Amino acid sequence: MQRAAQANATKTSDPSLSGQQLVVTDLGWQTGRKVILSDINFHLKQGEFVGLLGPNGAGKSSLLRCLYRYHSPTTGQVYYQGQPLDTYIQQAYAQQVAVVLQESPSFFNLSVTDVVELGLLPRTSIWHRTSLNEQQQVQQALTQVAMLDKAKQSFDSLSGGEKQRVLIARAIVQQPSLLIMDEPTSHLDVKYQIQIINLAKSLGITVLASFHDLNLASAMCDRLLVLSNGELVADGAPNQVLTQPLLAKVFGVNAQLQPHPEHGSPLITYHYRSENKLESSAEQGAAHD
Ligand SMILES: Nc1ncnc2c1ncn2[C@@H]1O[C@H](COP(=O)(O)OP(=O)(O)OP(=O)(O)O)[C@@H](O)[C@H]1O
Numbered sequence: 458m459q460r461a462a463q464a465n466a467t468k469t470s471d472p473s474l475s476g477q478q479l480v481v482t483d484l485g486w487q488t489g490r491k492v493i494l495s496d497i498n499f500h501l502k503q504g505e506f507v508g509l510l511g512p513n514g515a516g517k518s519s520l521l522r523c524l525y526r527y528h529s530p531t532t533g534q535v536y537y538q539g540q541p542l543d544t545y546i547q548q549a550y551a552q553q554v555a556v557v558l559q560e561s562p563s564f565f566n567l568s569v570t571d572v573v574e575l576g577l578l579p580r581t582s583i584w585h586r587t588s589l590n591e592q593q594q595v596q597q598a599l600t601q602v603a604m605l606d607k608a609k610q611s612f613d614s615l616s617g618g619e620k621q622r623v624l625i626a627r628a629i630v631q632q633p634s635l636l637i638m639d640e641p642t643s644h645l646d647v648k649y650q651i652q653i654i655n656l657a658k659s660l661g662i663t664v665l666a667s668f669h670d671l672n673l674a675s676a677m678c679d680r681l682l683v684l685s686n687g688e689l690v691a692d693g694a695p696n697q698v699l700t701q702p703l704l705a706k707v708f709g710v711n712a713q714l715q716p717h718p719e720h721g722s723p724l725i726t727y728h729y730r731s732e733n734k735l736e737s738s739a740e741q742g743a744a745h746d
Pocket residue numbers: 488491493511512513514515516517518519520
């Protein structure tokens with residue numbers, strides 16, 4: 458990995474890390490005295506599409522922030538392409554990793570095109586004049602997210618879902634090898650939820666995305682990670698992870714699961730009037746463990 462070499466740091470020699478794009482070992486993060494994440498261990502292989510699940514406050518955004526270097530882990534280490542994250546030069550890491558966040562920043566009247574062009578920055582500089590080829594890349598990305606017709610509109614005037622799609626176009630233009638998305642579908646209607654996730658999958662790069670919609674994650678992800686109270690409690694294929702006991706214990710819901718008729722991963726049907734059955738369902742699950 459040439460750009461990583463530019464970071465002027467020694468790669469780890471641990472053989473268990475070789476071949477993994479991202480490796481997280483014993484990661485913990487705390488703010489003040491409050492421990493938010495502890496003992497997190499997992500890895501991402503090249504090209505995997507991995508969903509990060511967990512109830513509100515479980516620590517999903519905090520973990521993603523550690524991975525895109527907004528937070529420094531308090532304990533443990535993150536390796537990207539075998540090299541500790543904290544040894545990367547910021548720009549070298551930005552060339553590799555694109556981030557799409559749940560809350561859209563204000564771009565102070567920049568047009569949609571201007572915002573997508575910001576995706577070129579990690580590979581160029583602010584003084585750089587956009588070439589014809591780059592303009593075509595921007596147009597292509599806007600076409601992929603069905604936003605070309607709003608290319609000249611001010612970004613701040615877009616709807617929440619439109620903004621999200623433009624930010625994904627910016628990430629496409631960045632040409633990352635890892636895409637981190639924090640609730641990328643939270644503002645999207647159901648058609649665009651499916652389209653945007655399919656689009657992210659079609660890029661062929663590694664994606665780690667947090668979700669609240671468990672059925673969407675089940676349908677679209679190769680692997681799921683589940684956080685609960687800042688700890689990783691499950692890591693595996695959707696049909697290994699999404700079980701009645703886990704849904705009861707981690708998410709506090711009573712649900713039935715069956716293979717989805719189209720893709721075969723679990724289809725979850727929630728029980729809306731059965732809070733009183735929750736405990737017995739969790740107990741049942743424990744009995745099956
Ligand atoms: N900078 C901070 N200072 C204090 N507490 C924080 C900070 N950042 C996160 N937390 C706390 O850490 C916990 C996890 O927050 P985080 O946003 O990571 O959860 P989440 O799983 O992404 O939640 P949600 O699904 O609601 O977005 C929460 O209790 C939150 O209040």
